[in-house]
Amino acid sequence: MKLSTKGRYGVKAMFELALAHGNGPTSLNIIAEKQNLSIHYLEQLFSSLRKAELVRSIRGAQGGYILARNPEEITVGEIIRTLEGPLAPSDCVIENEDKGHDCNRAGCCVTRTVWKKIWDSINDVVDNITLQDMIDDHDKMTSEEGYMYYI
Template sequence: MKVSTKGRYGLTIMIELAKNYGEGPISLKSIATTHNLSEHYLEQLIAPLRNSGFVKSVRGAYGGYILADEPANISAGDIIRTLEGPISPVEGLENEAPPQKELWIRIRDAVRNVLDHTTIEDLANYTEEGESDAYMFYI
């Protein structure tokens, strides 16, 4: 499974909203500027996140987007599935020979486990020095 820019930039949006959780809305323009991303592309990504109930929009001069739930209640897996679709290393798993099928299932389950047990809060609290409660990523 290869995560595209949709999943990567979607996580970027969610992490920025988590960093500012409870402090008011954040504009996509500020996220785009901070991370040197296309604001137009982020606008395309925010729609499915809003439709899935992960973010809410706030209108007005000081509007933008806020998380619809606490960052600890939203997993990276939720965001990746919303933007990328099902998490699977190969397509047509049911047609694989038993040994390969077992391998692909184990890989799929390992990736799902990491994504589903990593919250947006974990990612927002991560620092370069790794001082975020010593959270480790295992695959």
């Protein structure tokens, strides 16, 4: 399973906001420069992140974006799902209240069981990594002498 640029760039951008948490708003220009990302693409991503209430926009000359919650309260899973949708390896494991499963064999399909285990594992990992965890990892990596860390 491979994430699109939406999910990957969104996590990078949110990491930059987490690093700046408590220091006021960060402009998209700064995030784009630090992460070598397109500002136009970031604008699209931040529209979704703002609607999901993961970030807040601050208007004005010194404006930009801030995290809507503390870094320890925002998970990588929330960010990726906001930008990518469900992280299911197959549509058959996504339970839809309106339609149920599209496959008429869902109740007796062995491969669906495999996809469900993969999906549960992926969700468990991304839902247990917070932006604060990323900051902590970053601090450990950058404190090693001579090591430069990029995400």
